[in-house]
Amino acid sequence: MIDVYYAPTPNGVKIPIALEELGAPYRIVPVNLGRDEQKRPDFLALNPNGRIPVIVDPKGPEGEPVSVFESGAILLYLAEKYGGLMPAVPRERIRALEYLFFQVGGVGPMFGQAGWFMRQSERITAGIERYQAESRRLTAVLETRLQQSPWLAGERFSVADIAHFGWLRVADYAGVRIDRYPAVQDWLQRIESRPAVQRALSPNHGA
Ligand SMILES: N[C@@H](CCC(=O)N[C@@H](CS)C(=O)NCC(=O)O)C(=O)O
Known part of the structure; x- marks a missing residue:
């Protein structure tokens, strides 16, 4: 199950929408931006830019965990992994x-x-x-x-x-x-x- 480090913001909402459209299971990990949780060391280890969204896929390449930051990169990662949301034409x-x-x-x-x-x-x-x-x-x-x-x-x-x-x-x-x-x-x-x-x-x- 993919963990989505999330807050309900314009960039945040993109990721659950993609996962729901792809029918992929996911879990929301809330990030409180008001408390600057996105600037804490454990979060910066996932995204050195200190911003949501980020995903952690426990089954990334070679079956090993991988984290992905930047919403565009996440959308493309999910589209490739689940085979949807990118036109074949x-x-x-x-x-x-x-x-x-x-x-x-x-x-x-x-x-x-x-x-x-x-x-x-x-x-x-x-x-x-x-x-x-x-x-x-x-x-x-x-x-x-x-x-x-x-x-x-x-x-x-x-x-x-x-x-x-x-x-x-x-x-x-x-x-x-x-x-x-x-x-x-x-x-x-x-x-x-x-x-x-x-x-x-x-x-x-x-x-
Ligand atoms: N280019 C980034 C932008 C991410 C971004 O700006 N996230 C905002 C929320 S929409 C954020 O985390 N803001 C908190 C901060 O800047 O500390 C992406 O597309 O993922």
């Missing part, structure tokens, strides 16, 4: 990789910075405007893509959709009004209605 696989990296390199950091600047007691206008504008621009890229195809990779739901879902469902945190992006809004609703996603987001998820 080569062109769709390329699109899935593109949008997965677009999320971890673009949407995640920009939304995170926008939200951070918006919540500082000192108003730093240049920071707020820069990161909100970039968050909105990236969401417009997703809007264009989702006007063309039902899922980010193409015809199939994939790790790329899961990666974006965590942040897009809380887009207002970054000052992004999702009702201005109708294809993204429709896509969010289709993901929210998936039974595996509902299980993953329920408080009693995992073993």
Whole structure:
């Protein structure tokens, strides 16, 4: 059974969603970010970057335990291990990789910075405007893509959709009004209605 070092955050929710979609058993190990548990030595031994999510698979390569950090790496590890959530069609696989990296390199950091600047007691206008504008621009890229195809990779739901879902469902945190992006809004609703996603987001998820 895979241990998921978890907090209910935009990056955290990606992992139980993937595991539920793949039908893989897992156990939640709560990490209290408010108490900085992610900065303790035992956690840093799993992720030197001191952030969730992290997984520990007791049956990794050669049947030996392995830990994985960075949500994109975890999603790809799980997709390979359980044989799902990555399109088999080569062109769709390329699109899935593109949008997965677009999320971890673009949407995640920009939304995170926008939200951070918006919540500082000192108003730093240049920071707020820069990161909100970039968050909105990236969401417009997703809007264009989702006007063309039902899922980010193409015809199939994939790790790329899961990666974006965590942040897009809380887009207002970054000052992004999702009702201005109708294809993204429709896509969010289709993901929210998936039974595996509902299980993953329920408080009693995992073993
Ligand atoms: N690039 C990382 C980002 C992980 C990340 O930012 N995690 C946040 C929660 S969403 C966290 O652990 N924050 C606590 C901290 O920064 O100390 C990933 O995709 O896994």
